[in-house]
Amino acid sequence: MNWLADKAVVLLLCIVVLVGYADFSVPVIALLITVFLSAVSQSFSSKVSLVSEILMAVSCFTEPVFCCMIPLMIYDFFRDKRQWLSACSAFPIIIYAHCFSVFQLALLLCGAVISFILWYKTARLEEAEKELIMTRDDSEEMNLLLQQKNKQLCENQDNEIKLATMKERNRIAREIHDNVGHMLTRSILQVGALIIVNKDDAQRESLLSLKDTLDNAMTSIRNSVHKLHDDSIDLRVAVNDAVKPIQSRFKVACEYDFSESMPKKVKLGFVGILRECLSNTVKHSGGDSVKISVIEHPGFYKLEVSDNGKCGMITDSGIGLSTMRERAEDMGGIINISATEKGFCVVVSVPKTDKE
Secondary structure (H helix, E strand, C coil), X not given: CHHHHHHHHHHHHHHHHHCCCCCCHHHHHHHHHHHHHHHHHHHCCHHHHHHHHHHHHHHHHHCHHHHHHHHHHHHHHHHCCCHXXXXXXXXXXXXXXXXXXXXHHHHHHHHXXXXXXXXXXXXXXXXXXXXXXXXXXXXXXXXXXXHHHHHHHHHHHHHHHHHHHHHHHHHHHHHHHHHHHHHHHHHHHHHHHXXXXXXXXXXXXXXXXXXXXXXXXXXXXXXXXXXXXXHCCCHHHHHHHHHHHHCCCCEEEEEEECCCCCCHHHHHHHHHHHHHHHHHHHHHCCCCEEEEEEEECCCEEEEEEEECCCCCCCCCCCHHHHHHHHHHHHCCCEEXXXXXXXXXXXXXXXXXXXXX
16 A cells, blocks of 8 residues: 555656646556556566566657656666666656756656655565564564463473372372281281180170271271372373383384373273283384374273384284283273284273273
C-alpha cells in the first residue's frame, strides 16, 4: 500500500506537467501507456518487469511527451534497483529540453527529487517493518524454546523427585525387612519353642494367643514391605539399567508408552525377559543395534526387543528361550520369537485383566 500511495503522488505531479500541453490526446495516450507499463512492472516477475521498464525508458526517446512521465519511471527504476535506467532517462530531457517550458522543466526536476525521496522513505519503512517482523518472530521462537526448556526442566525435576521417592521406599522396605522382620521371625520361633516345652495349659493358651498376634504382625509387615517394593519399581529405570552394559557395543533405541498402573508382575516379567534377550544378543548376535519398545495398548501390554544380527535356526533346547516362555506364561501372556534375515525379534503380549 505504501508503494501505491507514493506512485499516486508522483502520478499527480506528472499529470500537472502534462497540463501544459494544448492538445490532450497525445498526453493522455502517453499517460495511459506509462501507467500500464508501470503496473506491469510492479505486478509481474523480474524479467517482465525489466522489459516493461526498458520500454518506458525507450519511449522517452520516441516522443517528448513521454518525458513528462519520467518522475513515475524513476520511482519504478529505484524501486526495482535499476538505477542505471534512471540515468538513461535523463538524456531525453536534455535532448527535448526545448520542447518544454521552464515551469515544466522545474516540475520535472521537482518530481524526480520527490520520487527519489518517496522511494527512499518507503524502502526504509519496509526494511524497518521486516526487521520488526524478524525481531517479533525471533522473540516468539525464543519464548517457545524457553517454554520447552521450562517444561523439560519440570519433567526432569518430577522424575528426580519420583526416583528419590522410589529409592527411599526401597530403603524403608529393606530396613523393615532386615530389622523388624528378622526380630519378629526370631520372636515367633522363640514363642513356638516355649509352646512346645511349656506343659501349663493356662500359659499355653496365652503363648498361642501371643504367637497368633506375632504371626498377624509378621503378615501385616510383609504385605506393607511388598506394597512399598511394588510401588518403587520404575520400568523405564529398570530398562535403562538393563541396557547400560551393552551401550558401548550396540546402538540402543528405546520407545516407551505406558502408564504407571502397569502391574508389578508384568514389570518384573518384562525386565526378566529383556535381560535374557540382551544376554542372547551379546552372545549370539553379529549386529550393532538393538530396538526396545514397551507399549501399553487398550487391551494388552507389549514388549518388543529386536536386533539386526544374523540369526540361525531357533530351537527350544536353550535354557534362555525356555525361561522367557515360562515368564510369559506366568504373566498370562504369549511370546513370539522369530529369526529372519533382518535379525532376531522377541514380542511379548500380556492381556489386561479386569482387576487392573
